[in-house]
Amino acid sequence: MSPGSSDQSSLLERQTLSSKSPTLWLRARLIQAIRHFFTEKNYLEVETPYLIPAPAPEFHIDAVAVGAGFLHTSPELCMKRLLAAGYPRIFQICKCFRQGERGGRHLPEFTLLEWYRAEADYLGLMDECEEMVVFVLEELGLPPVLEVQDKTLDLQRPWLRFTVQEAFEQYASTPLEQAIANGRFDKTLVVEVEPHLGFPKPVFLCNYPSALAALARLSMDDPGVAERFELYLAGVELANAFSELTDPDEQRARFEMEMAKRKQHGKTVYPMPEKFLRALPFMPESAGIALGVDRLVMLLSHQKEIDRVVSFTPEEL
Amino acid sequence: MYNASNLRKGLKILLDKEPYVVVDFQFTKPGKGQALYRCKLRNMINGIMIDRTYRSVDSFESANLEQRKMQYLYNQEGHFYFMDQETYDQSALSVEQVGDAKNFLIDNLEVDVLLFDGIPIGLTLPNFVDLLVTHADPWAKGDSVAGDSKPVTLETGYTLRVPPFIEEGIKITVDTRTGEYVTRVK
Numbered sequence: 001m002s003p004g005s006s007d008q009s010s011l012l013e014r015q016t017l018s019s020k021s022p023t024l025w026l027r028a029r030l031i032q033a034i035r036h037f038f039t040e041k042n043y044l045e046v047e048t049p050y051l052i053p054a055p056a057p058e059f060h061i062d063a064v065a066v067g068a069g070f071l072h073t074s075p076e077l078c079m080k081r082l083l084a085a086g087y088p089r090i091f092q093i094c095k096c097f098r099q100g101e102r103g104g105r106h107l108p109e110f111t112l113l114e115w116y117r118a119e120a121d122y123l124g125l126m127d128e129c130e131e132m133v134v135f136v137l138e139e140l141g142l143p144p145v146l147e148v149q150d151k152t153l154d155l156q157r158p159w160l161r162f163t164v165q166e167a168f169e170q171y172a173s174t175p176l177e178q179a180i181a182n183g184r185f186d187k188t189l190v191v192e193v194e195p196h197l198g199f200p201k202p203v204f205l206c207n208y209p210s211a212l213a214a215l216a217r218l219s220m221d222d223p224g225v226a227e228r229f230e231l232y233l234a235g236v237e238l239a240n241a242f243s244e245l246t247d248p249d250e251q252r253a254r255f256e257m258e259m260a261k262r263k264q265h266g267k268t269v270y271p272m273p274e275k276f277l278r279a280l281p282f283m284p285e286s287a288g289i290a291l292g293v294d295r296l297v298m299l300l301s302h303q304k305e306i307d308r309v310v311s312f313t314p315e316e317l
Numbered sequence: 318m319y320n321a322s323n324l325r326k327g328l329k330i331l332l333d334k335e336p337y338v339v340v341d342f343q344f345t346k347p348g349k350g351q352a353l354y355r356c357k358l359r360n361m362i363n364g365i366m367i368d369r370t371y372r373s374v375d376s377f378e379s380a381n382l383e384q385r386k387m388q389y390l391y392n393q394e395g396h397f398y399f400m401d402q403e404t405y406d407q408s409a410l411s412v413e414q415v416g417d418a419k420n421f422l423i424d425n426l427e428v429d430v431l432l433f434d435g436i437p438i439g440l441t442l443p444n445f446v447d448l449l450v451t452h453a454d455p456w457a458k459g460d461s462v463a464g465d466s467k468p469v470t471l472e473t474g475y476t477l478r479v480p481p482f483i484e485e486g487i488k489i490t491v492d493t494r495t496g497e498y499v500t501r502v503k
Contacts, residue, residue: 058349060346060349060352100322100352101344101346101352102344103343103344103345103346104343104345105345106344106345183372183374184372185350186346186347186350186353186372187353187370187372189347189350190345190347190350190353190370191355191370212350213349230347230348237347240348240349
C-alpha cells in the first residue's frame, strides 16, 4: 500500500469518528442523567466483575471464553447475590459481551443498564421504567414527543401494556401456542409482531409463555405465563425485565434444562453457578431489568444503526 | 449445503428449485431468543425480490451455477446469441435477461454467461467496452446550457454525454457499470 492511500484511510477513519461527536455527547449526557435518576432514588451504583467463572446458562446466549473463565453476558447473577446479601436497590451501567451478536441493533460488546429492586414486581418496574426515561428526556432537554424514522414516538406517560397473547392475536398469522410448538415463536415475534410495537406510545409486552423465561417467576394467577416483560419503543426492543425467581430448586432445574439443550446442540456447557444458587434462598422477592443503553441512544439521536452511537465498532478497531 | 450462519451478501442459494442471491442481510435476535437472519433475496432468473427470515437451524442447498466465457454473436427476434469459447456451443438469452447490457453488446464481445443447471440465465460484461460514436452533433461554441458535455449516439443505439471534442467516427471507452464515458480510444 502506498503512503498516499494509507493517509487516505486514516483520514476517512478520523472523519468517521469525528462525525459521531453529537451522538457521543448525547450518549455521555444520557448516561449521566441515568446515574442522576438512580442516585436521587437512593439506588446504590455497583460494579461487578466482567470476568466470571460461570455465566447464567441460557440456551440462546453464548459467552466469550477468556482464559479459564468467561466474559459476563449480563451482570445478573452477581447483582442478585448482592440483593440476597441485603442491598435492596442497586444499579449498574456496564459492558456485556455476547458471542456472535452483530447486526444493525447488535454489538458483541454493548452497554447495559441493569437495576434491581427488592419488594417489587415487574409491574412496579414498568412504572419505574417510564419514570426513568421521562426523567432522562427532561435532563437532556428533549421534548416528550419525538420523530423516529418518520414516525411519532410519544413518550408521555402512561405507556401501553399488552400481553404476548394479545399481541399475537392482533398481529401474528399463527396462534401463539402453535408458534411455540413449531419453534417459530421468535421468528413470528420479530417478523410479524415487533414492527407494530411502540408507535406512537411505548409498549410493555408482558406475560411471556413460561417456557421462554429462564430466570423469571411464574405468574400466581396463571402459571402458564411468566412475569416477564420486554419494552418496545418505535419497534425497537429496549429492555427485558422480570419478577425474579427466588426458588433455588426450580432455578437449578431450569438451569439444568438449559444446559442440557446447550449440550445437545454442541454449545459450550458452563459450570453450574453454585454460589448464586446458594444465595438465592436469601434473595427477597424482587424485580430486575436490563436496558440497552446503546439502543436508547439510537432512538434519542435518530440513528438507524447501532454503529453510529459507539465510538468504535469491532470492525473499526 | 449452507446453514443460516453462512448467510451473507452475495451468497447464492437454492430455494424452491431456483437460484437466489442474498442482496441484503441483517442479524437480529429477540431478547433471550434465538438468532434470526433477515434477508432480501433476488431470484437470479426473473429478478423478483423476496424477503425471508431464517433461524440458525435452517439450512440451504447451494445453487448449481457456472460462469462460462462466451462471445456475443447476434440478436434475432428478441433473443441474444452467444458462443461458448471452449465448446463452440451456442446459448441464447432473452431481452429481459440481457437488460441494460444490450447497450454495450457489440459483435464478438467476450462476456461471462451465467448458467444455472446448464441453462443460461444472465451475463456479466467486461467493466470497460470500446464503442463507436455513430452520431454526434457538432459542438456549437457559446452553447453552454448543458455545461461542458454533449449527447452522442453509439453503434448500439445507446446515448450518453461526452466531452465536446468527441466526434462521429471516434471510438470511446464506456464504463459498463455506470454507463458513463471514460476516455477517447487512441
